[in-house]
Amino acid sequence: MNEIAPVLDVHDPDLRRGRIIDTLVEAFSDLMEAAPLAFRTKFRKMAASPWAFYRGTACLFYTDVARLPDPWADERTSRVWIQGDLHAENFGTFMDAEGVLIFDLNDFDEAYLGHFTWDLQRFAASIALLGWRKAFPDEQIDTLVRSAAHAYLDQVRRFVSREQESEFSLRLDTTDGILHHILRKARLRSRAGMLDSMTETEGYDRRFRDGVGVRRLGDDEYARVSEAFQHYLTTIPQHRKMPEVAYTVKDLVGRSGFGIGSAGLPAYSVLIEGPNEALENDIVLSMKQGNVAAPSRVVPDEHIRGYFRHHGQRTALSQRALQAHADPLLGYTELGGVGYVVDEVSPYESDLDWGELNEPEEIVPVLDRLARAVAKAHCISDADSDQDLVTISTEQAIADAVNGKDEDFVRWLSAFARDYADVVRDDHRLFVDAFRNGEIPGVTSTRVS
Numbered sequence: 001m002n003e004i005a006p007v008l009d010v011h012d013p014d015l016r017r018g019r020i021i022d023t024l025v026e027a028f029s030d031l032m033e034a035a036p037l038a039f040r041t042k043f044r045k046m047a048a049s050p051w052a053f054y055r056g057t058a059c060l061f062y063t064d065v066a067r068l069p070d071p072w073a074d075e076r077t078s079r080v081w082i083q084g085d086l087h088a089e090n091f092g093t094f095m096d097a098e099g100v101l102i103f104d105l106n107d108f109d110e111a112y113l114g115h116f117t118w119d120l121q122r123f124a125a126s127i128a129l130l131g132w133r134k135a136f137p138d139e140q141i142d143t144l145v146r147s148a149a150h151a152y153l154d155q156v157r158r159f160v161s162r163e164q165e166s167e168f169s170l171r172l173d174t175t176d177g178i179l180h181h182i183l184r185k186a187r188l189r190s191r192a193g194m195l196d197s198m199t200e201t202e203g204y205d206r207r208f209r210d211g212v213g214v215r216r217l218g219d220d221e222y223a224r225v226s227e228a229f230q231h232y233l234t235t236i237p238q239h240r241k242m243p244e245v246a247y248t249v250k251d252l253v254g255r256s257g258f259g260i261g262s263a264g265l266p267a268y269s270v271l272i273e274g275p276n277e278a279l280e281n282d283i284v285l286s287m288k289q290g291n292v293a294a295p296s297r298v299v300p301d302e303h304i305r306g307y308f309r310h311h312g313q314r315t316a317l318s319q320r321a322l323q324a325h326a327d328p329l330l331g332y333t334e335l336g337g338v339g340y341v342v343d344e345v346s347p348y349e350s351d352l353d354w355g356e357l358n359e360p361e362e363i364v365p366v367l368d369r370l371a372r373a374v375a376k377a378h379c380i381s382d383a384d385s386d387q388d389l390v391t392i393s394t395e396q397a398i399a400d401a402v403n404g405k406d407e408d409f410v411r412w413l414s415a416f417a418r419d420y421a422d423v424v425r426d427d428h429r430l431f432v433d434a435f436r437n438g439e440i441p442g443v444t445s446t447r448v449s
Contacts, residue, residue, distance in 0.1 A: 002419045008064050010423055017430040020060060021440055027059035027297070031265065032442035038256070039443045043435050050421075050428040051129050058085045058110055058122070058294035060427070064420075065118055066298035072409065073115045076397035079304070080390060081321045081381035083374070084110030084295050086119040087126035091370055092351040093186040096169075096325035097240065101183050101348060103170040104323065104373050109341075111318030112295040113304050113389065116378055116398055117413075120152065121420070123374065124413050127367065128421035130354060138418060140360045145414040147364050148371040153406055155375035159395040168376050169324065170369055178356060179369055186350035192280045194347040199251075199271060199282070206282050207251040208271060215254030225252055225268055228335040229287070232342045235316070235331035242328075248273040250282065265289045269345070284345040285329060289338055290315045307389050310339025319343075321381040321390075 002010070009015045025032075032039045046056040054061075070078075083090070083105050092106040124145045131141035155168070172183050199206045208214060217225065226249065233247055251271040267288040274281035290311030296304075308314035312332035320326045329344040357363050375395075382394035402409050434440055 002422050003415065004064075004068055004419045005423065007067055008423060010426060013426075013430060016427070017434055017439075019063070020057075020427055020431055021434055023060045023063050024057070025441055027292070027294070029442060031291075036443055043431075043440070043443055047428075047432045047435060049133075050425045051126075051133060053428040053431055054126065054129055054424050055087060055089070057427075057431075059297060061122055061125075062118070062294045062298045064423075065115075065121055068416075070115055070117055071412065072117050072401050074397075074401055076392050077117075077401045078115045079113050079301070080116050080378060080394050080397070081318060082112060082114050082116065082119045082295065083108060083322060083377060084112050084114075084119070084293055084318075086123040086374065088123070088130050088354065088370070089126075089351070091373070092349055093183055094327070094346050095348045096323075097328045098325050100169075100171055100325075101186055102325075103175065103179050103183055103352075103369075105377055106349075106351075108315055108319040108322060109291055110293045110295065111315065111322060112293040112299065113301075114295040114299050116394070118295065119374060119378070120149070120413060121416055123371075124148065124417035125420040125424065128417040129424060130363075131360075132421060132425070134358060136360060141418060141421075142414045144360060144363060144367055145417045146410050148367040149410040149413045150406070151368040151371040152375045153402060153409070155372040156379060156395050156398050159375070159379045160393075160399045168372065170373060175369070178352070178362075178366060182350050182352060186348045189348050189350070191282075191347040194284070194345070195280070195282055198269075198284060198345075201279070205250060206271060206279055208253045208269060213256045214269075215256065217252065217254055221254075222252060224335060225270075225287070228333040228340065229270060229342075232287070232331045232333035232340075235313075235333065236329065240328035242275050245273055245277065246275050246283070255286070255288075265291055270342075283329070285342055286345050287333070287335075287340050287342045289335075290332070290341050304389065310334065312339030312341040314339075315341040316343075322377040324376070324380050 005011055009019065028039065042056060046053045085107060086105070090105060090107045091103065093101055093103050094106060096102050127144050127148060128141050131144055170179055172180065172187070175183060195206065198209060200209050210216070229249060249270060249272055253269050255267040255269050265288055267286065270285040270287055272283050272285060274283045292311060293314065308317070312334070316330050316332040319330060327343050329342070331342045333340050333342060352366070357366060378398070379395040382390050382392060
């Protein structure tokens, strides 16, 4: 029996359909108005499957979980840094500030402060959807979620007892199996290969290739973006700065064509010199408008809201809090009074392909490692990091909240995962019907006469 259905009005399809529409319009109306075609494309992608729908509706997820009781949230555990959109595909490889290839959380657009359980609930429900997509029975899905929950709690307690959070990471020398394979594939990638795919040489220097998703800027816009870039340079921590020559701008273009979560967000690509004047060391930066973090819509704390100048800054500060060695080029700026986040387009990105894992016994060890990576992100983001918004020991607060009740916590999380996955599958059908019948204002499906 689905225990959360009555609270979420799931048994009344008309009421639930209206809530889905209202939530999407409230969250995205400004972007829909600015880029209706981008949102039609986003919604068509979301219509493809319950999984795609789930990935694109973090705003609906938080509207829902904020209405449900949370027995593990107290004054401390309800205000910790969270990734905000923690699903099974938001992990991948990057090279950290120490030059080490890491497999970890890799998307912080929705990062904010909230219940530590919200990250785990979103992750657990994604595991249930993944298991359903692979036709696993409920018992096997429960096993997957339970194993991840136990791994998370175990890692939190390791940090409480003795281990330094920053020393735990999924690297070439600490992984095996599919994660080790992904890191090895990332190692084969090169900056030169990425640059060749995105740029071309013109005379004796590089510039961006013209093509789909690339927009050349007029003089006025180019000057405004260049000024915003100069402001971004002041937000890079001093101890992470490269020589001044590295930040010389070689080309700058507008960008479009981002994934489901970033539809409609204005963005630019900036080509800079890099650590020296050799062409193979040029660096590509992304300058993307920060979006309103989904958890922020249900966290009424004005102290938290007022801590951030804008969503570009919020994204950058959150990533620095949640990653032990964040991108040294990570920063933020403003353009037209709106916040933008700036970071490197990494040549070393390689994502986990869940299509390569098709049996529960293959997936359990992977989820164990991912859950431990989530624990690390939560635990490094506390009083020991370089921000002052969270001033408690997160690992101690979580350990205290769950103390002696591990099995209760695991059962609660696995029940939520199973029940909410059922809700998502029903919501997907309601969404598709609403979208195809033109019920979502601002993105009415075009008709062919």
